[in-house]
Amino acid sequence: ETGVTQTPRHLVMGMTNKKSLKCEQHLGHNAMYWYKQSAKKPLELMFVYSLEERVENNSVPSRFSPECPNSSHLFLHLHTLQPEDSALYLCASSQEVANSGNTIYFGEGSWLTVV
Amino acid sequence: AQSVTQLGSHVSVSEGALVLLRCNYSSSVPPYLFWYVQYPNQGLQLLLKYTTGATLVKGINGFEAEFKKSETSFHLTKPSAHMSDAAEYFCAVSVVNFGNEKLTFGTGTRLTIIP
Numbered sequence: 008e009t010g011v012t013q014t015p016r017h018l019v020m021g022m023t024n025k026k027s028l029k030c031e032q033h034l035g036h037n038a039m040y041w042y043k044q045s046a047k048k049p050l051e052l053m054f055v056y057s058l059e060e061r062v063e064n065n066s067v068p069s070r071f072s073p074e075c076p077n078s079s080h081l082f083l084h085l086h087t088l089q090p091e092d093s094a095l096y097l098c099a100s101s102q103e104v105a106n107s108g109n110t111i112y113f114g115e116g117s118w119l120t121v122v
Numbered sequence: 123a124q125s126v127t128q129l130g131s132h133v134s135v136s137e138g139a140l141v142l143l144r145c146n147y148s149s150s151v152p153p154y155l156f157w158y159v160q161y162p163n164q165g166l167q168l169l170l171k172y173t174t175g176a177t178l179v180k181g182i183n184g185f186e187a188e189f190k191k192s193e194t195s196f197h198l199t200k201p202s203a204h205m206s207d208a209a210e211y212f213c214a215v216s217v218v219n220f221g222n223e224k225l226t227f228g229t230g231t232r233l234t235i236i237p
Contacts (some may be wrong), residue, residue, distance in 0.1 A: 108173035113165035
């Protein structure tokens with residue numbers, strides 16, 4: 008059982024829909040992340056939060072909107088997505104953001120299909 | 123900026139044979155190195171990591187990796203493959219630059235075990 012849980016595990020949405028992905032970590036960590044995993048591409052870091060403050064935004068389109076209400080929860084709000092946004096979205100957490108040799112703990116991911 | 127290259131997107135070995143997954147990195151500062159494993163329909167799980175000290179690192183499930191600075195490599199090995207080792211393996215490098223830690227993943231190597 009992972010200390011990072013993601014819901015839903017699978018999501019199919021139309022290009023005009025609005026949906027959200029939810030992540031919760033039970034590890035007492037201060038940093039949380041959203042990654043995108045597409046076929047044949049390296050994992051892409053999307054957003055980084057430290058103590059509910061966004062510390063990194065890697066040129067992600069505005070149709071992806073993160074929200075971190077507290078250090079245990081992270082959301083990714085989705086609206087007007089494109090088919091190329093279909094991917095596995097992984098949430099992760101670590102004790103701190105800038106701590107040498109941090110282990111990052113991943114959730115099982117949310118499979119998103121945009122039709 | 124750092125980068126990671128995993129040689130071979132697919133590797134097949136017979137059950138009981140040696141597993142060798144290759145990873146080379148580039149970094150302008152001393153790196154921290156990781157191997158993560160992703161089983162089907164799951165998130166990434168840490169196998170092992172190198173931060174400082176002994177260059178031969180032992181991880182879970184009988185895997186180990188050796189940090190070779192002169193070769194800029196961090197290859198993953200296991201003496202005897204088991205069917206349950208079938209998964210995708212990701213090498214990652216982390217450096218701390220001006221107080222920010224950046225983790226970069228390779229594109230992954232899919233390991234298939236032949237009965």
